[in-house]
Amino acid sequence: MLRSRELAVNYSQHIPRKMLRKIHGDVADVYVLLFIDMSKKILIAEDEQDLIRLLKYNLEKEGFRVSSVTDGSLVLAEIRREEPALLILDVMLPGMDGLEICRQMRRHDKFGGIPILMLTARSGEADRVVGLEIGADDYVTKPFSMRELIARVRALLRRHEPVQQQNSVQRGSLVIDPSAHAVSVAGKQVELSALEFRLLLHLASNPGLVFSRDQLLDRVWGNDRSVTPRSVDVYIRRVREKIETEPQQPAFLQTVHGVGYRFAARAD
Numbered sequence: 001m002l003r004s005r006e007l008a009v010n011y012s013q014h015i016p017r018k019m020l021r022k023i024h025g026d027v028a029d030v031y032v033l034l035f036i037d038m039s040k041k042i043l044i045a046e047d048e049q050d051l052i053r054l055l056k057y058n059l060e061k062e063g064f065r066v067s068s069v070t071d072g073s074l075v076l077a078e079i080r081r082e083e084p085a086l087l088i089l090d091v092m093l094p095g096m097d098g099l100e101i102c103r104q105m106r107r108h109d110k111f112g113g114i115p116i117l118m119l120t121a122r123s124g125e126a127d128r129v130v131g132l133e134i135g136a137d138d139y140v141t142k143p144f145s146m147r148e149l150i151a152r153v154r155a156l157l158r159r160h161e162p163v164q165q166q167n168s169v170q171r172g173s174l175v176i177d178p179s180a181h182a183v184s185v186a187g188k189q190v191e192l193s194a195l196e197f198r199l200l201l202h203l204a205s206n207p208g209l210v211f212s213r214d215q216l217l218d219r220v221w222g223n224d225r226s227v228t229p230r231s232v233d234v235y236i237r238r239v240r241e242k243i244e245t246e247p248q249q250p251a252f253l254q255t256v257h258g259v260g261y262r263f264a265a266r267a268d
């Protein structure tokens, strides 16, 4: 059976904090299954078996689920079946070459948005130019370092994360505008750091709901594990100092003793 603790370290950036703590606390294999399923799927289209193995090993170590296809003519069918979050596409493939696959994917409604990372030969400058023109998102030149490849995979996945359109939130005299990343109190602009902003937006979007420090860490800080539940208190204090008329008697960000924090249900 998998050694959970070891896997937890490898997969840690993909696991919500609370779950991670449980894994580190008492080793429970059920969580392993849970978090493996949460990871993103990557399809490798490549005909060199050694390279597939190497890519697979390294990507899985990073927490991705990986499948592969060696024949170019089967790539589109595989994409239909697997619906990967990203395609690593070798240009030189038997069956159908990578450029043609790229072209066909970009014409496709459903798969048109899947990011493509091309693998090209060192001498394949023309391929790179054409590839980027017809819709590949990025490329690496063989031979490449796994570190570089993984960095590019991550960057592409980040870039393609769906952007959520959020309307501005108004609570009494407080207005939060997510698209402009702006906060004002009674018409006066307030400067918040990115994290302060996310914290305030999360609480204000759920007025009246109480969040524990752990929940806030999961939802606002995400995978940054350098923070502790006490950091939440520090940030709450900073935000209060910026938005509250009387930070000691907060009208917006209220402490719920023994539980956590909430944004006032009614803020007038």
Ligand code: CA
Binding pocket: 046, 047, 048, 090, 091, 092, 093
């Ligand atoms: Ca090849």
